[in-house]
Amino acid sequence: MNAPFQHDVTSLDLLKVGTKARVLSVDWAALEESEACRLRHFGFDEGVTVEPLHLGPFGRDPIAIRVGRMTVAIRRRHAGAISVAPLIQ
Amino acid sequence: MNPLPLVAVAGSPNAGKSALFNALTGARQKVGNYPGVTVERHSGRLMLADGRPIELVDLPGAYSLEPASPDEEVTRDVLLGKQKGERTPDALVIVIDASNLDNHLRFCLQLIELGLPTIVALNMVDLARRDGLELDPKALERELGVPVTETVAVRRRGIPELQKALDDMLSAPFCGVHEPVKSDLINLQRRAREIATAAVVSETPVRRWTHRLDSVLLHPVFGPIILATIMFVMFQAVFAWSQTPVSWIEDLVAWLSGAATNALPPGLLRSMVVDGAIAGVGAVITFLPQILILFFFILLLEGTGYMVRAAFLMDRLMHGVGLSGRAFIPLLSSFACAVPGIMATRTIDDPKDRLTTILVAPLMTCSARLPVYTLIIAAFIPNTRLAWGVGLQGVVMFGLYITGICGALLAAFVLRRGVLKGSGSGFMMELPKYQWPLLKDVAIGILTRAQIFLKRAGTIILGTTIILWALASIPQAGPGQKQSDVSIAGKIGRGIETVVKPIGFNQDISMALLPAMAAREVAVSAIATVYSIDGTDEQAGATRLEDRLHHRWSLATALAFLAWFVFAPQCISTIAVTRRETNGWKWPLFMVSYLFVLAYGAAGLTYWTAVALGL
Numbered sequence: 083m084n085a086p087f088q089h090d091v092t093s094l095d096l097l098k099v100g101t102k103a104r105v106l107s108v109d110w111a112a113l114e115e116s117e118a119c120r121l122r123h124f125g126f127d128e129g130v131t132v133e134p135l136h137l138g139p140f141g142r143d144p145i146a147i148r149v150g151r152m153t154v155a156i157r158r159r160h161a162g163a164i165s166v167a168p169l170i171q
Numbered sequence: 172m173n174p175l176p177l178v179a180v181a182g183s184p185n186a187g188k189s190a191l192f193n194a195l196t197g198a199r200q201k202v203g204n205y206p207g208v209t210v211e212r213h214s215g216r217l218m219l220a221d222g223r224p225i226e227l228v229d230l231p232g233a234y235s236l237e238p239a240s241p242d243e244e245v246t247r248d249v250l251l252g253k254q255k256g257e258r259t260p261d262a263l264v265i266v267i268d269a270s271n272l273d274n275h276l277r278f279c280l281q282l283i284e285l286g287l288p289t290i291v292a293l294n295m296v297d298l299a300r301r302d303g304l305e306l307d308p309k310a311l312e313r314e315l316g317v318p319v320t321e322t323v324a325v326r327r328r329g330i331p332e333l334q335k336a337l338d339d340m341l342s343a344p345f346c347g348v349h350e351p352v353k354s355d356l357i358n359l360q361r362r363a364r365e366i367a368t369a370a371v372v373s374e375t376p377v378r379r380w381t382h383r384l385d386s387v388l389l390h391p392v393f394g395p396i397i398l399a400t401i402m403f404v405m406f407q408a409v410f411a412w413s414q415t416p417v418s419w420i421e422d423l424v425a426w427l428s429g430a431a432t433n434a435l436p437p438g439l440l441r442s443m444v445v446d447g448a449i450a451g452v453g454a455v456i457t458f459l460p461q462i463l464i465l466f467f468f469i470l471l472l473e474g475t476g477y478m479v480r481a482a483f484l485m486d487r488l489m490h491g492v493g494l495s496g497r498a499f500i501p502l503l504s505s506f507a508c509a510v511p512g513i514m515a516t517r518t519i520d521d522p523k524d525r526l527t528t529i530l531v532a533p534l535m536t537c538s539a540r541l542p543v544y545t546l547i548i549a550a551f552i553p554n555t556r557l558a559w560g561v562g563l564q565g566v567v568m569f570g571l572y573i574t575g576i577c578g579a580l581l582a583a584f585v586l587r588r589g590v591l592k593g594s595g596s597g598f599m600m601e602l603p604k605y606q607w608p609l610l611k612d613v614a615i616g617i618l619t620r621a622q623i624f625l626k627r628a629g630t631i632i633l634g635t636t637i638i639l640w641a642l643a644s645i646p647q648a649g650p651g652q653k654q655s656d657v658s659i660a661g662k663i664g665r666g667i668e669t670v671v672k673p674i675g676f677n678q679d680i681s682m683a684l685l686p687a688m689a690a691r692e693v694a695v696s697a698i699a700t701v702y703s704i705d706g707t708d709e710q711a712g713a714t715r716l717e718d719r720l721h722h723r724w725s726l727a728t729a730l731a732f733l734a735w736f737v738f739a740p741q742c743i744s745t746i747a748v749t750r751r752e753t754n755g756w757k758w759p760l761f762m763v764s765y766l767f768v769l770a771y772g773a774a775g776l777t778y779w780t781a782v783a784l785g786l
Contacts, residue, residue: 116239116240117239117597117599119237119238119239120234120239120599121599122356123234123235123239123274124234124274124599124601125273125274125360127357127360135382135385136385136386136389136483137391138391138483138484138486138487139391139392139394139395139484139487140487140488141487143486143487143490144483144486144487144496144598146385146389146483146602150271150273150274151270151271151272151273151274152271152274152601153381153382153385153601153602154599154600154601154602155479155482155483155486155598155599155600155601155602156597156598156599157486157490157597157598157599159597160597160599
């Protein structure tokens with residue numbers, strides 16, 4: 083069930099709005115310490131389900147993402163550090 | 172005497188912590204700063220059932236004891252007993268959002284590990300139900316091993332029960348371990364998810380309200396339109412609602428100075444009371460209506476959860492100059508007055524983002540500059556029609572606003588690459604669920620802001636106004652002398668004149684620059700005073716100020732004066748508030764200096780260009 087296809091692996095900033103995906107890995111090294119810390123606080127971690135909900139009106143940045151029971155907004159650049167596998171719904 | 176037992180209210184952001192704190196302590200709160208940082212300390216008193224008072228302190232919201240912002244550092248240090256100027260809490264009230272247990276339980280578990288007597292307030296159970304979530308507080312209590320009370324702080328529900336639990340806890344002798352066992356975040360998060368799952372009785376999938384609202388409010392087209400509409404209404408209200416109270420205050424001040432004039436014999440004392448103290452207090456409190464109305468809106472936007480959405484919509488644009496979306500509302504508020512704008516920067520987490528916003532806020536054309544613009548434009552810019560419905564005067568006025576905005580963006584851009592270099596925390600924010608705040612909480616927030624402004628800024632403003640008065644009145648002019656010539660201010664004015672002469676400013680303007688520091692609009696009355704004091708002909712009073720200016724100033728001078736006022740170093744209220752918000756004199760002094768250089772440069776450039784063009 084819900085097994086990701088390997089070729090579907092993408093990064094969170096490229097995921098379409100409304101597509102649920104599972105976080106495969108986060109490139110913590112690409113982030114500043116406080117940014118990484120905040121992302122962890124929001125619950126971004128391997129295995130959690132995420133879903134982009136809304137995009138900012140200018141340059142489709144930032145992105146509002148559902149993670150767990152929370153909705154958080156992060157910039158496109160940070161979303162790029164999170165690789166995800168879309169779930170088959 | 173032993174200090175009161177200290178109970179800390181802690182929790183993740185958006186758990187409804189402040190509302191719970193308000194519910195427990197009421198409006199009698201003390202607001203101060205933690206020493207050395209610009210993080211506010213809110214505290215209040217609470218009586219236990221047996222009449223013993225305890226002190227309750229509202230800690231800044233934090234996601235964990237691993238800090239990602241100065242606020243979270245304070246929270247961690249207080250909880251670990253390492254915060255300067257704060258004693259270690261004797262007990263904890265942990266506030267968690269019932270509809271977001273997976274996340275909030277992580278911090279909650281970390282706090283319980285501290286080993287202090289602890290109560291958990293399972294807050295916002297109404298929102299959880301709205302989301303179709305049924306929870307079992309007893310199961311949560313078993314898993315956490317501490318008492319759990321259900322509350323809805325914004326509706327003041329469950330508060331007596333929480334107080335009862337607090338009573339029981341503080342009455343019982345405490346013999347827990349005080350050795351914190353530190354689990355790492357990953358394990359805590361895993362455990363949090365397990366407990367959250369165990370505490371959920373049932374979950375009915377429903378279309379969430381917040382998501383439905385966001386589809387409209389964060390819509391790429393409708394979102395910005397709605398934001399613009401809300402901002403428009405806010406500004407209309409700030410100007411429309413403040414007029415009446417401001418006129419009351421002005422009447423009151425006029426009445427007071429009339430009464431004082433009658434009661435006191437003429438002389439230095441009367442002059443000090445009337446022109447110094449009463450005028451000074453007047454200057455302080457005429458700011459209040461606008462500040463309070465702006466804060467009403469800001470707190471309402473904050474309380475409903477819309478504020479973060481506004482930041483979301485504007486982030487990309489603000490990011491372009493190195494600011495975050497969070498800076499949008501403070502900067503916009505600064506069009507009314509920089510004081511509430513600067514005070515509103517508290518919502519910006521990142522210290523550098525916040526400081527940049529504070530430093531550029533004064534470049535937003537505040538309403539106090541309008542009278543100056545209006546006067547000069549009316550006097551020098553012909554009222555020609557450029558196109559249907561578009562007049563030259565209006566275009567000039569618009570140009571001044573745009574110059575201010577461009578100046579602010581440019582200044583932010585330069586500051587972020589110079590003195591305030593370094594990337595900020597970016598833009599990472601939780602979008603909280605929409606809810607309607609209790610008006611009482613909004614009122615408490617407004618009162619707190621008013622108190623801060625009057626106490627901290629008010630004293631500095633009053634003091635400086637009296638100093639300005641003294642400079643203008645001492646020594647007293649003898650018969651046949653002009654006060655503006657003999658006074659210290661007059662001498663300073665002549666000193667200023669040598670500095671500003673190259674940019675086309677005459678003596679009248681130099682004399683007005685110093686009093687204009689008290690408040691922008693004072694520049695107009697100061698210029699008026701110069702002309703009425705020095706006026707020789709009988710008709711002086713009858714001639715309109717615009718006409719007199721028109722005859723005595725060249726167009727180049729007038730344009731330079733306008734350019735000066737776009738950037739001019741700030742009024743004392745702004746400087747005082749900047750001092751409070753940055754916790755020292757370093758940044759207000761920097762702000763005044765860089766604005767002075769900008770103003771001087773802009774005025775000079777305008778003057779020399781105008782002269783070269785033969786104006």
